[in-house]
Amino acid sequence: MLYLLRKMIRRLPGVVIKQVPLPTPEVVIGFGEREQAAALCKKHGFQRVLLVTDRTIFSLGYQEKIVAALQEQGISWTVFSEIDSEPNLAIIDHGREALSGCNGDVILALGGGAVLDSCKMIAAGGRLQKQSSNDLLQKFLLVKHKTIPIIAIPTTAGTGAEITVAAVVTNRKGKKEPTVVVGLDVRAVILDSELTVNAPMKITCACGIDALSHGLEGAAADVRVAEEDRQKSMECVRLVLENLPILIREPSNLIARQAMSFAANYGGNAINKQLAGYVHAFAHSIGAKYHIPHGEAIALALLPVMRFQKNRCLGKLAELSRYCGLADESESDASACDKLLDALQELIELCGFDFQKGLIQKQDYASLARAICWDSINYSPPIVLRDRDIYKLLDEMNEL
Ligand SMILES: [Fe+2]
Incomplete structure (x- = not known):
């Protein structure tokens, strides 16, 4: 029932947010x-x-x-x-x-x-x-x-x-x-x-992945925006992919610090214009249940969710991959998209988050699925997940 309602109003949040000054x-x-x-x-x-x-x-x-x-x-x-x-x-x-x-x-x-x-x-x-x-x-x-x-x-x-x-x-x-x-x-x-220069590396990484997720979910969202806003979302992802690895090696690099502040700001623009998506819906629900900081919960949810929905936003992710210099024009969308997902995986691994295997309890799946579904009503994601999809993704997150 909730699935059908969700499906019917999938594009609505993206329309409503345009009315907000x-x-x-x-x-x-x-x-x-x-x-x-x-x-x-x-x-x-x-x-x-x-x-x-x-x-x-x-x-x-x-x-x-x-x-x-x-x-x-x-x-x-x-x-x-x-x-x-x-x-x-x-x-x-x-x-x-x-x-x-x-x-x-x-x-x-x-x-x-x-x-x-x-x-x-x-x-x-x-x-x-x-x-x-x-x-x-x-x-x-x-x-x-x-x-x-x-x-x-x-x-x-x-x-x-x-x-x-x-x-x-x-x-x-x-x-x-x-x-x-x-x-x-x-x-x-x-x-x-x-x-930001003295922030502990764990915070730098969690915040950086959060910023990246805003640009990424914005770029994948089913919301029409002006070209300038589309570019900002893609630039957010590009800046994090390029600069977070620099900061992991060299925390005092001020140029990379400044670039990350830009990325976060562009990510904020993405939330305002394109809203977030299922990565955030999972992260909010899992984070609240198991008391995990937002950025770490995002890092846990990001790859399984993006891989699951990639075919519904393949063109957008392929364009993002090319924008970030990960693929060229001659490559197929599928190959370009895979390269982007590989780069995201590499970055999350480089951050060294300590995900706890088996963290998400089976007995919590039903309540988490409900919370994720309700939270997703705030966004216009490229796909609407059924409970069984959410369970599958929670299984995958437990294996990271
Ligand atoms: Fe976030």
């Missing part, structure tokens, strides 16, 4: 460039900054350069650094209190996906003051006159959350649910490679 931020790039946040505030006439970050980033002092630059520009600032987990209602409540306490007219969001997503909800709550934080958790949250502006400074190269319009928040029932913020105002994004 997307932020078009100015992008600033470079090592140590986060201090440009002050000049950007000045340029836009912002006078009272709420700088939001997490406890770890705060303890590392990454905010200090920004604070010094704000001080120099005579802009008042308040720091909210209480974030120590994925976004939840308590974090959003406290963030909203901090925003109204300083009467902030801009939010500087300095952190990874958790901080960036928290800021989207805090910025929306700044406009929708009569609504409780729980009320803000809707499938689509309409903020008529746009949210409080955000200047986003990602500290990881993975989620692309600096530009994605959805925020994932744990609700009262302890379930993570996405809210698409309609009217999200991301005024600027600063991609500062200094922030």
